[in-house]
Amino acid sequence: MSNRIVIDPVTRIEGHLRIEAVVENGVVTDAFSAGTMVRGIEKILKGRDPRDAWAFTERVCGVCTTVHALASVRSVENALGITVPKNAELVRNLMFCAQYVQDHVVHFYHLHALDWVDVVSMLKANPVEAAKIAQSISPWEKNTPGHFAAVQSRLKKYVESGQLGIFANGYWGHKAYKLPPEVNLLAVSHYLDALEWQKELVKIHTIFGGKNPHPNYLVGGVPCSFNLEEVNAINTERLNHIGSLIKDAITFVEQVYIPDLLAIAGFYKDWATIGGGLQNYLAYGDLPTKGYGNVDSFLLPRGAILGRNLNEIHEVNGKNVEEIKEYISHSWYKYGAGDGVGLHPFAGETEFNYTGPKPPYEHLNVEGKYSWLKTPRWKEHPMEVGPLARMLVAYAKGNTDVKELVGAVLKKLDVPITVLFSTLGRTAARGVETQIVAHWMKNFYDELIANIKGGEMNTFTRDKWEPASWPATAEGVGMTEAPRGALAHWVRIKDGIIDNYQLVVPSTWNASPRDSKGQRSAYEEALIGTPVANPEQPVEILRTIHSFDPCLACAVHIYDPKGEQVHQVQFY
């Protein structure tokens, strides 16, 4: 009999994702991904003023807060036909870029690196040797023997105290860890540097959004007032601060993140053939330069790739009811027209139908319904979303920045482009994207400063602000890209209030269960063929799942209040 491994929760941080994987002869032969938590944002929004929706959606998730606010204001603007002023577009883009750079770096060091880096091994490292290696790949100022020795001794104390804390769940000493102790030391040292640095970068959100966490957004623009001389406005001092944070971000990404990524990847090239999974990629795109309505102006382009064919990019339309549909064959919901049909989010209906075992349970019934996530499909195809999808779409569309950097990374690692279709490729794509976005952030900043210096201070349009100016009914979609993948909010406004509001979040695309045809979604498919040396310590499964940057706390949601079964859902 085969051995079914259960990983629950799978996130190193607290989360609500459960993976069941069947392992035969040391290889995963089947896998099931389940969201074990349900959340009710859509129900909360019904009946509210659509201009307030962003403040609620922003609370859905602690990691991608700003992108939910962005998707929300866009959906309302899209429904009402509002185009935001140029400065508002630039500020939104700057907040978007800051979120990307912070989130991707945090993901790499805090959520993913420990799948590759053995923290305990670094205690044996020679700090002088570690500094030599570090200095050979980067001019980062903290790559000194003294700094590395200090980090090592701090970690030693921490480990000896028995309070492993954030490192408690690692499979230290597992033979899948390939890095020499010195590279492990370098990575752990940069893990701590990243913690310190990220908290500075997010001040961009505090300055533009007025507060943090959960910065302010605004339908019709951004709630920023520019006045170079005024103490309480976004003045010269604050703009200079943002400029220096952006400069530091580029330095950190280029001197720490990217060199570490390349150094670590060099030891794990076998992972360029593992974890590819689906052959279809979907990106909604973002970073408009001529308005959200002008998709061709997006720096991150929109499109779909099927069968890994980079010669053909398919157009994607969020409002076309034949494109994006959600299925529930294996999800704990029921549809009026039967569980086999798919519904576009505008026509979405959801009723809880929990048929799973009463927790705590050993295994889910994977023949039936087994997840609180619905199964989204694009034209019936299962799609992977995230940095890899975005970079592939941009690459295939001929974006010069992306083509150049992807080419350089492939050359450095001496591997062909097909390695991108893998666990390692996913992780590398996130790094490539971070570097490009950090530079775009600088460009947006320069453009904003030039506008302000030229006297252009407007950040908000009152056009269609008053509900009296709205049509009786209106529908809109706000599409964006969360750091972990395509995110969209669909809103229907009736008589000035929200009549229906729905989200399809990136982890729903990637972590959902099979569809009615039995097609696996991204996590499940990517795990097939993954080697597992020791079923007691399945670090290999974590590598592939973490390469997607799971965020299950925001992936599970409902549309309908009926459902007493919620109470049976356990929190882990």
Place this chain on the structure above:
Amino acid sequence: MPQNRNIAIRIIGIGNLLLGDEGVGVHVIRHLLDHSNLPAGVDCLDGGTGSLVLLEPLQTAHRIILVDATLDGAPPGTLRRLVPKFSSDFPPSLAAHDIGLRDLLDSFYLLGDELPDVILFTVSIAEMQNMVTTLSPEVLAAVPLVAAMVLEEVGVVDRA
């Protein structure tokens, strides 16, 4: 790493406003801001589901007072005052915050900063509720009580 600690006491309420009682920490902050005149040097923060964003607020105060919900099995509305030394001293299930409070505190300790005094007030809740932004009667009744405990804590520090 030495930080500029420019705040004497920072009160941080943690929680998700979309999960009913789980958001009680944020409700307590709102209550404090609406009903109290906090002395100079005392700062209130709606920590929401803020995760690593909260690292700096933790690093820049001499004393931290956290308010959070807990699923510890006690009757809903039960209040506790804890002085945690390690993240593992934190009560179970502060789980809906993505990067949880425990992870945050671990990161904080790892950075080797001189620790501020951390005091944690917990409010026991019966379950995570979905689709509600309001509190159950038991937990709602606890809000002014926790707020009063927090104010007493602030007062004690002031006299010290």
